[in-house]
Amino acid sequence: MLLTLLLACGTTDRALLSVPVTFKGATADVAPVDGVAVTLTEASVTVFDVRMEGLAQTAWRWSPIATAQAHPGHDFAGDVAGELTGTWTLDLLGGDALLGDASCYEGEYATGRISLLADPVSVFAGTATVDGVATPFRFEVAPDQEITGLSFETTMAADTPPSGISLSVDLAHALSFADWRTIDADADGTLTTADGALANTVLFGLVATPTWTLTPEPS
Amino acid sequence: MEPADDSTGEEIVIEAQRPQDSATDRALDRAAIEALPGRSADDMLRAMPGLHQSAHGGHGKAYQYFLRGFDAVHGSDIAVSLEGVPLNEVSNVHGHGYLDLHFIPPAVVRGLTLRPGTWRADAGDFAVAGSADFSLGLEEPGGQVWIGGGTDVSGAATLAWRPKKSKPGTFLVADVDLGQGVGDARSWRQLRAGGGWEGDLGGVRARGFLLAYDGVFESPGVLREDDLAAGEVEFYDAYPAAGGGASRRVLASALVSGGDRVPWRATLYGGWRDLRLVQNYTGFYGDEEHGDGSAQAHHAALAGGRFEAGWAGPLGLVLKGGLDARGDFFRQTEEGVLSDGGVWETTLDANAQQGDLGAWIAAPWSISPWLRIEPGLRAELLLVHPEEGDPGVAWAPVLAPKAAVTLFPRGPVTAFAAYGRGFRSPEARGTEPGEIAPVALSDSAELGARAHPTGWLEVRAAGFATLISDEIVFDHAAARFLATGSTRRVGVDGGVTAHPIEPLRVEVDVTWSDGVYVATGEPIPYAPRLLVVGGVYTDDLPVGPLHLTAGVRAWLLGPRPLPGGFSSHAAGVVDVTARADWKRWSLSLDLDNVLGSQWRDGEFVFPSHWDLDEARSELPVRHFTAGAPTVARLAIGRSF
Numbered sequence: 066m067l068l069t070l071l072l073a074c075g076t077t078d079r080a081l082l083s084v085p086v087t088f089k090g091a092t093a094d095v096a097p098v099d100g101v102a103v104t105l106t107e108a109s110v111t112v113f114d115v116r117m118e119g120l121a122q123t124a125w126r127w128s129p130i131a132t133a134q135a136h137p138g139h140d141f142a143g144d145v146a147g148e149l150t151g152t153w154t155l156d157l158l159g160g161d162a163l164l165g166d167a168s169c170y171e172g173e174y175a176t177g178r179i180s181l182l183a184d185p186v187s188v189f190a191g192t193a194t195v196d197g198v199a200t201p202f203r204f205e206v207a208p209d210q211e212i213t214g215l216s217f218e219t220t221m222a223a224d225t226p227p228s229g230i231s232l233s234v235d236l237a238h239a240l241s242f243a244d245w246r247t248i249d250a251d252a253d254g255t256l257t258t259a260d261g262a263l264a265n266t267v268l269f270g271l272v273a274t275p276t277w278t279l280t281p282e283p284s
Numbered sequence: 285m286e287p288a289d290d291s292t293g294e295e296i297v298i299e300a301q302r303p304q305d306s307a308t309d310r311a312l313d314r315a316a317i318e319a320l321p322g323r324s325a326d327d328m329l330r331a332m333p334g335l336h337q338s339a340h341g342g343h344g345k346a347y348q349y350f351l352r353g354f355d356a357v358h359g360s361d362i363a364v365s366l367e368g369v370p371l372n373e374v375s376n377v378h379g380h381g382y383l384d385l386h387f388i389p390p391a392v393v394r395g396l397t398l399r400p401g402t403w404r405a406d407a408g409d410f411a412v413a414g415s416a417d418f419s420l421g422l423e424e425p426g427g428q429v430w431i432g433g434g435t436d437v438s439g440a441a442t443l444a445w446r447p448k449k450s451k452p453g454t455f456l457v458a459d460v461d462l463g464q465g466v467g468d469a470r471s472w473r474q475l476r477a478g479g480g481w482e483g484d485l486g487g488v489r490a491r492g493f494l495l496a497y498d499g500v501f502e503s504p505g506v507l508r509e510d511d512l513a514a515g516e517v518e519f520y521d522a523y524p525a526a527g528g529g530a531s532r533r534v535l536a537s538a539l540v541s542g543g544d545r546v547p548w549r550a551t552l553y554g555g556w557r558d559l560r561l562v563q564n565y566t567g568f569y570g571d572e573e574h575g576d577g578s579a580q581a582h583h584a585a586l587a588g589g590r591f592e593a594g595w596a597g598p599l600g601l602v603l604k605g606g607l608d609a610r611g612d613f614f615r616q617t618e619e620g621v622l623s624d625g626g627v628w629e630t631t632l633d634a635n636a637q638q639g640d641l642g643a644w645i646a647a648p649w650s651i652s653p654w655l656r657i658e659p660g661l662r663a664e665l666l667l668v669h670p671e672e673g674d675p676g677v678a679w680a681p682v683l684a685p686k687a688a689v690t691l692f693p694r695g696p697v698t699a700f701a702a703y704g705r706g707f708r709s710p711e712a713r714g715t716e717p718g719e720i721a722p723v724a725l726s727d728s729a730e731l732g733a734r735a736h737p738t739g740w741l742e743v744r745a746a747g748f749a750t751l752i753s754d755e756i757v758f759d760h761a762a763a764r765f766l767a768t769g770s771t772r773r774v775g776v777d778g779g780v781t782a783h784p785i786e787p788l789r790v791e792v793d794v795t796w797s798d799g800v801y802v803a804t805g806e807p808i809p810y811a812p813r814l815l816v817v818g819g820v821y822t823d824d825l826p827v828g829p830l831h832l833t834a835g836v837r838a839w840l841l842g843p844r845p846l847p848g849g850f851s852s853h854a855a856g857v858v859d860v861t862a863r864a865d866w867k868r869w870s871l872s873l874d875l876d877n878v879l880g881s882q883w884r885d886g887e888f889v890f891p892s893h894w895d896l897d898e899a900r901s902e903l904p905v906r907h908f909t910a911g912a913p914t915v916a917r918l919a920i921g922r923s924f
Contacts, residue, residue, distance in 0.1 A: 077843065077851035078906075116902060119848070145891065145902040146848070168903060172849055 177217035183207035307732025321859035334795035340886035344501025353773030353799035359383025387497030394421035403704030405660030421452035432919025438463025453482025467520025509906035527563035567894035584614035600650035639667035660686035676717025807845035814842030870921035
């Protein structure tokens with residue numbers, strides 16, 4: 066009878082769901098700031114690993130890695146609960162692209178994160194029209210940064226799993242920190258990251274958290 | 285089961301008017317210990333109602349303890365002493381309160397007192413969920429030698445001797461225990477030696493012991509559950525360079541006691557400790573270049589003393605009090621190590637000292653034949669000198685009230701109510717000089733009863749609750765204390781002991797507990813919720829020319845909550861011991877896990893990365909440590 070009782074209150078396992086992750090292509094025409102219209106002809110970024118994190122259940126975390134050797138597993142939720150590992154060089158203007166199937170535990174989620182790789186470099190090229198004057202540009206930046214804190218508030222249930230997760234980029238926001246009135250210092254006719262502070266401001270916009278969105282698609 | 289103690293008269297005098305402490309206290313004498321399956325000091329502790337142990341670190345590392353809804357880790361919430369000498373190691377580099385009992389020679393454990401709860405005023409540091417005390421000695425004069433081996437490619441030999449006409453506390457003992465174990469990375473070697481002396485010194489009774497221990501062991505560490513499912517590892521395998529350690533300890537104590545009207549007892553003790561542990565639970569998760577292996581070393585010296593006295597006053601009133609003083613001096617290091625053992629970084633190298641000054645008083649008072657009360661109070665001053673070269677000292681005062689009420693102490697049904705505050709001292713690594721150090725405090729209450737409906741049957745039950753206003757946890761990664769919020773634990777201990785035919789004893793203990801974080805309702809991870817332990821024992825059964833001592837013990841552990849909404853597997857194990865004595869010869873057989881279950885001793889959920897050819901995943905997955913396999917050990921003994 067006791068064995069029956071024990072088995073009745075059996076092991077709980079959170080179901081591991083397979084959820085497709087799709088990059089949603091961006092549009093080529095954006096208006097990063099008032100008075101500036103940008104038409105992109107090329108936009109590519111290298112993304113590395115997509116991860117979703119659960120709710121922190123308590124006020125503390127006990128790191129399971131390296132220095133917390135005494136008791137493995139004393140990490141609480143708030144850690145990764147879903148992920149898709151891999152490296153993708155995304156053509157941001159090339160339309161939707163399936164990245165793969167993420168493994169996600171059922172349960173509540175709060176945040177997500179991705180990483181941008183420096184190699185291959187990220188490229189933004191096209192024409193910026195400022196005050197009626199069109200100027201070609203080509204920015205090449207090398208981000209090497211994890212972008213954390215992407216809002217990903219959802220609950221995944223095994224019986225009603227989400228149909229997918231979409232990753233999208235706001236190119237207007239990404240390019241909104243650039244000073245489009247920067248003088249073409251090398252007079253080569255094209256704005257580049259060698260001109261003014263564009264190297265920093267383009268990179269800043271690219272790795273800014275609001276530039277990226279991770280969205281659960283309803284089941 | 286009360287020990288027939290002819291050597292500790294002072295304890296009997298002080299305790300004379302204490303008919304029964306609580307519904308769940310338990311005392312084992314040597315005969316009861318002999319009937320318990322398993323032979324190590326840790327195995328003996330399993331007799332505590334509600335206690336579960338995990339040996340996830342191999343045969344040589346301190347066990348992990350779980351009691352009454354507490355994950356006491358390696359001893360942080362259970363105070364264990366040997367002849368009154370505290371054994372928990374403060375600020376041990378591997379875990380505060382580290383409780384390594386491997387140094388105790390099992391052959392000379394003469395008695396064991398087990399006390400779930402924390403209401404006794406003499407219970408000090410680490411007595412948060414419960415406490416236990418071992419006593420040493422040999423019941424019979426003369427010598428005994430044992431030699432044996434097991435199917436786990438193990439061998440053991442013991443020599444114990446008590447001179448004729450000496451008291452039980454006078455003994456010499458030496459033993460060796462070594463083996464390969466079943467599966468990978470499970471070998472061990474343990475050497476123990478020691479002696480004790482008990483006698484009269486100028487009108488006072490005196491007792492002392494000296495024990496020395498040297499052990500080395502491998503530790504298989506954890507395996508990923510998905511690797512097992514994929515057939516990449518077998519159940520008793522280990523990943524390369526999983527871990528192990530070396531442990532040495534010397535402990536000595538001298539006790540004198542005397543007094544008739546005011547019995548007293550004074551104890552001085554000291555010891556030396558050397559521990560090195562190597563472990564890697566996560567492979568290359570944190571560092572793909574070097575791996576996550578680490579080596580921890582702890583070198584410590586301990587010195588302390590205790591004084592207790594009691595006075596039996598008029599009208600059934602007894603006054604008892606005591607003073608405790610303890611100092612720990614230690615150096616500890618933590619290093620990153622490669623799979624070949626080479627050190628590539630040092631993350632900790634510290635010298636520190638800790639002090640503990642305590643005073644307690646209790647006033648057990650038998651107001652009437654049916655009512656006994658025992659108010660008590662314990663005051664403690666905890667001191668930490670955490671940094672070499674900085675004269676600053678962190679300190680913390682603790683005031684711990686205690687109280688107990690017993691109704692019908694000598695009746696067929698005895699009821700108990702008790703309250704006590706327990707505490708755990710701060711850990712040096714997380715303490716800053718000059719500050720008030722954080723102390724974990726627990727308030728526990730217990731209601732229970734024991735009934736003896738017949739002369740051969742005892743039924744007992746107790747409900748308990750523990751509140752911790754702010755659970756203080758030491759974060760090893762950040763090396764500081766974290767306040768994790770309020771927790772509460774409630775539960776029930778129930779049990780039956782029957783002696784249907786002497787000397788047969790049937791015993792069942794059931795413990796259910798529920799521990800949660802108050803703010804979130806999330807369960808406290810790892811702590812067992814349901815533990816059922818049952819056994820049939822015979823202490824000294826004449827069978828023809830033989831005398832048989834045997835025990836069969838089964839335990840069932842319900843699923844335990846794990847972090848992140850997971851729970852562990854239920855587990856059940858049956859162990860058997862049998863010993864036959866014939867004239868001067870003895871034969872013993874121990875069978876571990878006779879049902880052959882592949883059970884998971886520890887289960888954890890965290891990410892790891894063992895195969896560098898695969899992508900590094902941060903997804904938490906189940907890991908486990910394999911429970912004890914089926915093993916038979918046979919030994920032959922001869923007394924002289």
